[in-house]
Amino acid sequence: MNNQEGKQKLKLKPEIQLLIDLQELDVKLRNLKTEINSLPAKLTEIATSLEEQREQVLSLKHKYEETLKERxxxxxxxxxxxxxxxxFLSQQVDVRTNEEMHALQHEIALVEQQIDKLEDKILQLLDEEELLNKKIQEQKEKVKLAEEKAEAESRAIKEKIEKLKHHYNTLNKKRDELIARIPDELKDFYETFHERYLGELVVPVVNGSCGGCFMQLLPQRLVQVHLAQEIVFCDRCHRLLAYDADYTPESNTTDNDSDKPSR
Ligand SMILES: [Zn+2]
Incomplete structure (x- = not known):
């Protein structure tokens, strides 16, 4: 809402000032509630990200186990x-023909090839295991750091939630005190409509128009607002017209428009 500073000359019924204060308070309360409600999602986000990091360790460990099994x-x-x-080597002494010897040597060559292949594969798997082990250690370090960071962030968010809730409750108490001072009729009007107009139920008159729906006001309504002796509502949107933002009583000799650009 508009700041009242520099507008001390405005004639404002006290109950309207209370309504303006109430409206400002409700905007703050609504913003606080939105902020409070948004924070638990951040906690979930932190926990999820940490869980993903931990799962990576598990996945690496699983790969390591598989490699070990294969080896x-x-x-x-x-x-x-x-x-x-x-x-085969021991059978060589019993071989009688060249043909048999040839066949046996072929078998030996085949099995030697197989042995070479297996030895290469085993060395390769050992390398993989070593690499995976290193990755596991690195990822564990990452998780440890992430856990520390997540803990600090979560703590900060929880503290913030508590602080905001406390602030909310304090303002809410203020609201109760404020609303108790407002006449029933205005209170009913406010409580019925303020959710619909979100901080703009009690509006100033701007350039001779309603500050909410911008409809040009009848001269009679303007005079009513300037006199500030009754509660004036916009004929179109029924918002409460609190004061005229452009009006100062001393400039109101006879012609209020004398110091304003013509329209
Ligand atoms: Zn209006």
């Missing part, structure tokens, strides 16, 4: 292949 299998295969090779 164990390959090591078993290698043992078998070496066993096979030993068996």
């Amino acid at each position: 164990r299998h390959k090591e078993m295969d290698l043992k078998e292949a070496e066993e096979k090779k030993r068996k």
